[in-house]
Amino acid sequence: xxxxxxxxxxVSDEQLATLHKKLELAIFPDELEGMSPAGExxxxxxxxxxxxxxxxxxxxxxxxxxxxxxxxxxxTRDIEVEGFGSLxxxxxxxxxxxxxxxxxxxxxxxxxxFFEATKILPLLSxxxxxxxxxxxxxxxxxxxxxxxxxxxxxxxxxQYAETCHKLMLALGYKEYVTQGGDWGYLITRRMARLYGGPxxxxxxxxxxxxAPPKGFGPLSYLWRLASGYSEKDKAGLKRTEWYTKTGSGxxxxxxxxxxxxxxxxxxxxxxxxGWIYEKLVDGTDSYPWTDDEVLTWISIYxxxxxxxxxxxxxxxxxxxxxxxxxxxxxxxxxxxxxxxFPKEVVIPPRKWTREPNLIFEADHDSGGHFAAYEKPELxxxxxxxxxGKGSRAFGVVPGKNGYA
Numbered sequence: 398x399x400x401x402x403x404x405x406x407x408v409s410d411e412q413l414a415t416l417h418k419k420l421e422l423a424i425f426p427d428e429l430e431g432m433s434p435a436g437e438x439x440x441x442x443x444x445x446x447x448x449x450x451x452x453x454x455x456x457x458x459x460x461x462x463x464x465x466x467x468x469x470x471x472x473t474r475d476i477e478v479e480g481f482g483s484l485x486x487x488x489x490x491x492x493x494x495x496x497x498x499x500x501x502x503x504x505x506x507x508x509x510x511f512f513e514a515t516k517i518l519p520l521l522s523x524x525x526x527x528x529x530x531x532x533x534x535x536x537x538x539x540x541x542x543x544x545x546x547x548x549x550x551x552x553x554x555x556q557y558a559e560t561c562h563k564l565m566l567a568l569g570y571k572e573y574v575t576q577g578g579d580w581g582y583l584i585t586r587r588m589a590r591l592y593g594g595p596x597x598x599x600x601x602x603x604x605x606x607x608a609p610p611k612g613f614g615p616l617s618y619l620w621r622l623a624s625g626y627s628e629k630d631k632a633g634l635k636r637t638e639w640y641t642k643t644g645s646g647x648x649x650x651x652x653x654x655x656x657x658x659x660x661x662x663x664x665x666x667x668x669x670x671g672w673i674y675e676k677l678v679d680g681t682d683s684y685p686w687t688d689d690e691v692l693t694w695i696s697i698y699x700x701x702x703x704x705x706x707x708x709x710x711x712x713x714x715x716x717x718x719x720x721x722x723x724x725x726x727x728x729x730x731x732x733x734x735x736x737x738f739p740k741e742v743v744i745p746p747r748k749w750t751r752e753p754n755l756i757f758e759a760d761h762d763s764g765g766h767f768a769a770y771e772k773p774e775l776x777x778x779x780x781x782x783x784x785g786k787g788s789r790a791f792g793v794v795p796g797k798n799g800y801a
Contacts (some may be wrong), residue, residue, distance in 0.1 A: 399475035399567070404487060405466045406543065408700045413458060416666055416699065420453040423667045436678070437643070440671040448674070449667055451688045461693045468515065473543070476563050478556055486564055487543035487702075488536035489514060493522040495530040499784055499799040500570040502561060503535040506579020506604075507651075507708055508673045509767065510542045510697050511535050516773035521780065528781040529799025536564055538580070540707035542697055553718045557711070558587040562596065572596060572794045576780060578604035578768060580711060583722060589729040598793040601734035601757070601783055603768040603776060604741065607749030608726045626746055629760075633744030640742040644679055647672070648723075651712035659706025669705055670695050680766035682740035732756045732790045734783040736776060740765030756790060757783040 428442040436444070470490055475483045489511055492498070501521065505513050514535035521531040539560055540546035547556070561584065565573050575585040575597060582604040589600045626634070650658055661668045673695055677686060698705045715722055723743055734757035735750065742765075759779045764772040784790050784799060792798045 399483075401472045401474050401568075404471040404473045404543065406462050406471070406700075408458065408462060412700060417453060419664075419666050420449060423449055425449075425667075436675060440675045444674065445667070445671055448670060448688055448691060452666070452670070452692050456689060456692045458693075458696055461689070461696070465512075465515075469511075469518070471543075474564065474567055476560050476567070478539075478547075478552075478560055478563075481547050481549065481552060481556060484539050484547065484560065485545040486536055486539065486560060487511070488534055488564060489518065490568065491518045491522050491533045491535075493524060493530040493532050493799075495524045495799060495801050497797045497799065498522070498530045498532045499794050499797050500565065500568075500573035501531040501533050501780070502565055502573055502575045502585070503533055503769070504561060504575065504577035504581035504584050505535070505538065505541070506577070506581050507541075507711065508676050508694075508698070509579060509581075509770075510694075510701075511537050512542075512694060512697055513767060513769045515770075517769050517777050520773060520777040524801040526801050529784045530801065531780075531799060532570075534565065534568060534570070536561060538584075538711075540703050540710065541701065543702045546703035546707035546710075551714065551718075552710075553714050554583055554587045555591065557584045558591055561585075562588055562592050565596075572598055572797075574598055574784065574790075574794065575600045576776075577602055579766065582606065583715070586727050586729065589731055589733075590727055593729055593731040597731055599732040599734070599784070599790045600729070601736070601780055603736040603738060604743075604766070605735045605737070605745070605750040606723060606725065606743065607745040607751075608724050609745070609749055625748070630746035630748075632739070633741075633746065636739075636741070637743050637745070644742060647676070648712065651709045652716040653713065655706065655709035655713045659704075659709060662705040662709075666695075666699050669699060673698065677767070680740070680742055681771050682738070682763050682765040684765070684767075684771045728752075730754055732793060734758070734779070734790070736768065736779045737761065738764035738766075738768050738772065738775075742766050757788065 434441055472490055473485050473487050476486050477483050503514050518533055521533050524530050537544040577585040582602040585600050589597050733752055733754045737760045761775050768776045
């Protein structure tokens with residue numbers, strides 16, 4: 398088994414110089430008159446000009462690089478993935494001071510990264526007699542952040558699941574729990590099916606998906622007339638309809654032609670910014686993004702080890718293997734918990750997501766797709782409740798209940 402290597406983010410001066418040259422040469426498209434600030438045709442030109450100007454002349458990557466290195470205990474380790482060889486995986490490993498803390502794997506999605514975990518790490522690892530504490534492992538998925546990318550076709554959900562599971566085993570965590578949204582939901586769901594019981598003892602998600610009844614497609618207007626759906630369900634279906642009609646074009650492109658799109662994202666930092674920025678805005682609940690937050694988020698993609706194109710291929714690989722994953726189910730048996738946020742991008746009715754092993758559920762009045770970053774206190778509060786005293790998942794990892 399490979400050894401752990403301490404890691405610090407260290408972008409070269411040459412990479413920074415190239416970025417600034419490209420920003421200096423940026424060419425912006427025009428924009429139609431009368432467009433709203435919300436950018437119904439995509440990232441608004443006013444926002445893009447401001448962000449690019451700041452990226453070029455005001456934003457200090459070195460400051461944020463140093464802050465990430467100071468705050469995050471980062472490492473790399475080689476993980477052998479069957480049929481794909483060895484991949485060098487970057488991860489955060491934040492240990493609690495509590496000896497019997499619960500090992501928790503946090504898995505991000507797209508367009509996220511390990512950066513999503515920065516706000517929940519100190520909360521989850523906090524020692525207290527009033528709530529459980531966690532050892533948190535937050536990897537960069539293969540092809541994301543500072544992890545190596547697979548180099549041949551066929552790297553699907555089971556391979557991402559295998560990578561994450563083998564990382565946990567390499568760290569000595571033979572029994573653990575998981576949390577994830579977006580691709581993190583689908584990966585941890587697959588992990589719960591493959592490794593649930595002996596290894597994964599419970600899983601929690603803020604992105605519960607489910608399959609609709611026959612003939613009840615995501616664009617179907619039947620839901621407007623359907624009986625048995627609460628007002629909350631109908632609001633969720635309306636949000637899903639909005640996403641499917643106006644916000645899911647990226648999904649179709651990344652699922653079919655990731656390489657073609659990749660030329661633009663790999664060569665143009667402005668193109669990369671425009672492609673991801675609208676997802677950050679649309680996927681949150683009026684979150685007050687600062688320009689520095691946005692640019693740190695995007696810079697991690699720009700400076701990533703494999704380049705931004707590598708992050709797109711999960712859509713193509715998984716869709717080719719498994720079809721429409723947004724409206725799918727996969728049975729698991731270990732305890733399951735859901736957190737619901739009203740500005741999530743896909744919100745199925747509760748009856749579509751019900752599972753016999755669902756033991757915890759929480760509703761929130763605000764928050765969206767990036768809950769770990771936008772609403773860290775709410776998400777961590779839910780995880781603490783799910784694994785806290787009085788819950789059916791209390792003590793689910795033998796000898797590790799998380800209490801000081």
